[in-house]
Amino acid sequence: MSPNLELILESLKQKLSAHYGERLVNLTLFGSQARGDQQAESDIDILVVLRPQNSDGKTLSVNPVEEIKRTGKIVADLSLEYDVVISCLFMDELNYQTRNSALLRNIRQEGVLL
Numbered sequence: 753m754s755p756n757l758e759l760i761l762e763s764l765k766q767k768l769s770a771h772y773g774e775r776l777v778n779l780t781l782f783g784s785q786a787r788g789d790q791q792a793e794s795d796i797d798i799l800v801v802l803r804p805q806n807s808d809g810k811t812l813s814v815n816p817v818e819e820i821k822r823t824g825k826i827v828a829d830l831s832l833e834y835d836v837v838i839s840c841l842f843m844d845e846l847n848y849q850t851r852n853s854a855l856l857r858n859i860r861q862e863g864v865l866l
Contacts, residue, residue, distance in 0.1 A: 764765070778866070783796075802844055810820045819842035820840065
């Protein structure tokens with residue numbers, strides 16, 4: 753992992769931890785950056801696993817579109833600062849543990865837990 757990538761990932765982890773607090777379960781780097789076969793123009797793919805949010809005694813599942821909106825400024829600022837595209841995929845803890853899509857199998861096999 754390049755030193756620049758490490759800085760980006762550490763900064764992203766700190767900012768998302770501050771934003772989500774206890775809701776943040778883990779972050780996983782996946783794709784070409786995790787495999788080590790990235791090109792100069794490769795993006796940084798991150799799976800963000802969150803605990804469902806409680807609201808008025810109800811458990812609300814993670815809405816990926818809403819999470820992208822909530823974190824858009826954080827991700828955009830880092831992308832601009834380091835001149836790289838950062839792509840976040842959001843998922844709740846239960847779906848992460850139980851779903852078995854090709855993408856999740858790939859992330860579990862090749863991903864790097866941050």
